[in-house]
Amino acid sequence: MKVYTYWRSLATFRVRIALNLKGLTYEPIEVNLDAGDQHQPAYKNVNPQMVIPSLVLDDGSLIYQSAAILEYLDEVYPKPPLLPADAKGRARVRALSLITVADSHPLITPRVRNYVATTYGLDDEGKAGWVRRWFAQGLDAYEGHLSRDAATGTYCHGDLPTMADLCLASHCAGYTVFKGTLDRHPTVKRIYERCMADERFASAHPLRQPGAPKAH
Amino acid sequence: MKVYTYWRSLATFRVRIALNLKGLTYEPIEVNLDAGDQHQPAYKNVNPQMVIPSLVLDDGSLIYQSAAILEYLDEVYPKPPLLPADAKGRARVRALSLITVADSHPLITPRVRNYVATTYGLDDEGKAGWVRRWFAQGLDAYEGHLSRDAATGTYCHGDLPTMADLCLASHCAGYTVFKGTLDRHPTVKRIYERCMADERFASAHPLRQPGAPKAH
Numbered sequence: 001m002k003v004y005t006y007w008r009s010l011a012t013f014r015v016r017i018a019l020n021l022k023g024l025t026y027e028p029i030e031v032n033l034d035a036g037d038q039h040q041p042a043y044k045n046v047n048p049q050m051v052i053p054s055l056v057l058d059d060g061s062l063i064y065q066s067a068a069i070l071e072y073l074d075e076v077y078p079k080p081p082l083l084p085a086d087a088k089g090r091a092r093v094r095a096l097s098l099i100t101v102a103d104s105h106p107l108i109t110p111r112v113r114n115y116v117a118t119t120y121g122l123d124d125e126g127k128a129g130w131v132r133r134w135f136a137q138g139l140d141a142y143e144g145h146l147s148r149d150a151a152t153g154t155y156c157h158g159d160l161p162t163m164a165d166l167c168l169a170s171h172c173a174g175y176t177v178f179k180g181t182l183d184r185h186p187t188v189k190r191i192y193e194r195c196m197a198d199e200r201f202a203s204a205h206p207l208r209q210p211g212a213p214k215a216h
Numbered sequence: 217m218k219v220y221t222y223w224r225s226l227a228t229f230r231v232r233i234a235l236n237l238k239g240l241t242y243e244p245i246e247v248n249l250d251a252g253d254q255h256q257p258a259y260k261n262v263n264p265q266m267v268i269p270s271l272v273l274d275d276g277s278l279i280y281q282s283a284a285i286l287e288y289l290d291e292v293y294p295k296p297p298l299l300p301a302d303a304k305g306r307a308r309v310r311a312l313s314l315i316t317v318a319d320s321h322p323l324i325t326p327r328v329r330n331y332v333a334t335t336y337g338l339d340d341e342g343k344a345g346w347v348r349r350w351f352a353q354g355l356d357a358y359e360g361h362l363s364r365d366a367a368t369g370t371y372c373h374g375d376l377p378t379m380a381d382l383c384l385a386s387h388c389a390g391y392t393v394f395k396g397t398l399d400r401h402p403t404v405k406r407i408y409e410r411c412m413a414d415e416r417f418a419s420a421h422p423l424r425q426p427g428a429p430k431a432h
Contacts, residue, residue, distance in 0.1 A: 027326075048360025049315065061304050067283075067318060068310035075303045087291045088277050094284035099265065101314075102283060106322040111353075120336040144264025 002027045004046060004054040007209035009033065010105060010170040011066035012053040016204035017166045018070050022077045026055075030211065033110060051109075067101045070163050082163040093157050096145065096164035100171040105137030108174065128178045135175040139185045142168060148185040155191055161198070169195045173205060218243045220262060220270040223425035225249065226321060226386040227282035228269040231381045232420035234286050238293045242271075246427065249326060267325075283317045286379050298379040309373050312361065314378035316387040320354030325392065342396045351391040355401045358384060362403040371407055376416070385411045389421060 003019070003026045005012045019026060031037045031052050038050045041077040047054045047064050055063040055072070063072050083090045106112070108131040117127045146152045156164035172182060172192040184188035195201045206212055219235070219242045221228045231234045235242060247253045247268050254266045263270045263280050271279040271288070279288050290298040299306045322328070324347040362368045372380035388398060388408040398405035411417045422428060 031357045048364065049319075049357040051319075057304075063304070063307045063311070065311035065314040065318065067314055068307045071310055072303055072307040075306065082431055088273075088279070090291065091279045091284045091288040094287055095279070095281040098281040098283055098317075102281065103265075103267075103322055106319055107328065112323065112350075115349075116332075134328075141265040148264065181218075 001058060002056040003028055004029050004031050004043065004052050004056070005209075006031050006033045007212040008206050009052050010206070011051075011101075013170045013173060013204055013206055014066050014166045015053045015055070015069050015073075017169065017201050018073050018082060018163075020200035020204055021080060021082070021161065022073055022114040024073070024077060032211075034144075039063060058121055059172065067097065070097075072167065074163070080160065082161075082166070084157060084162065084198045089157060090153065092149070092151060092160045093164045096156050097167040099141045099145075100167040101140050103141070103173060104134050105174070131178040132175065132180045135171060135178070135180060138171055139175065139182070142171070142188050143185040146191070152187065154194060161195065161201075165191065165195050165201075168192060169201055177206070217274060218245055219270070219271040220245050220247050220259065220268050221425075222247050222268060223269050223428040224422050226390045227267075227317075229386045229389060229420055229422055230282050230382045231269045231271070231285050232387065233417050234289050234298060234379075236416035236420055237251045237296060237298070237377065238289055240289070240293060246429075283313060283379075286313075286382065290300045290379070296376065298377075298382070300373060300378065305367065305373060308365070309365060309378045309380045312358065312372050313383040315354050315361075316383040319357070320350050320387060321390070323350040343372075347394040348391065348396045351387060351394070351396060354387055355391065355398070355404055358387070358404050359401040362407070368403065370410060377411065377417075381407065381411050381417075384408060387416055393422070416422070 003015065005028045009015055031043055038052060044050055046056065049064065051173060053066060053069060055062065055069050063069050070082060083093055113127050113130055116122060116130055122130065146156060151157055153159040155161050156168060168188065169192060172188065182192065202208070219231065221244045221409060247259055254268060260266055262272065263278060265280065269282055271285050273279065279285050279399055286298060299309055329343050329346055332338060332346055338346065351353060367373055369375040371377050372384060384404065385408060388404065398408065
């Protein structure tokens, strides 16, 4: 399979972790978001939405939207599972995942933050503030749920990583890149640190991908 | 089961359609978003994220995030299905659903559009323009995928409604409330009209809920 990817993309970070956890190999194809490659016909023909990641199977089928890709990978390659076996647990893991996927990350994608910056005259610090604002609200939501729920374990749901941890990791990675700290969110911080101590998460981090700037 | 709802909420509209399709009854509990009820302790105790919808099962379990609620309902009440049986089809329906849930709707929720309006001084028309901008991008994504895919039928995926149609219906309902038209998106328009001709969709529309303003 092929994965259309770019070092900076947090949605692709989630997918890379899942591929690592499942032990799957793939052909990465760079879509340089900074150069606008996503808007070129070559990529628009792959995914008319012109966003990444896209997964293209060996038969040419397109699987897109990071959360749909995670679900697909989990259905076709069920070991190790990214979702628990019971319906309520699955709902909880999906809901935690959606705090990032459906509430926070959409607000800080380049198309949105660049539009806000250009239209309302934000400088780099203003843009970073925009990102931190919405990610911090997502962190509040995570902390509120994770800190009260008995189902929370070493990871978001029990003691094995699930889809929720992939999403939480991408959330925290994005927040810290934009100079946020996790000091007000101790449960989130504990789980994020646990995740990033795992090479299957760590090696998928944006700053460890080809083309990424050197870490400061 | 109880559903925390408000007439205007597009995410709750999606859930109401699913409940109608599955033939499930529930106790609606109003959370008046215009009065800020979602931030009061009574609701924060239900859902620390302070957004709706929330589904509370008879055993007290919380199911939250509209897409996770739809998946839960489909797992526990599988007839009629909201997802196709094959993994690629399921991925396609989830991806189409996420065009609304993860790319468009998050940008226009009250917390975001009110923040943008207050911070950058938008009037009502400016706020409506903000909403239309992001919903129109989502419509372009829908049209791009739906118009080229052989899997598109009477509905988004074949000839029976799926999760994607619930999300598309909420997207189009929101867009038209903010004075958008579907003339540039003929495939979307055709499917939306098909959906809204079905009383299980139509009766769930925001403007048909208790507390909604009278239709103009």
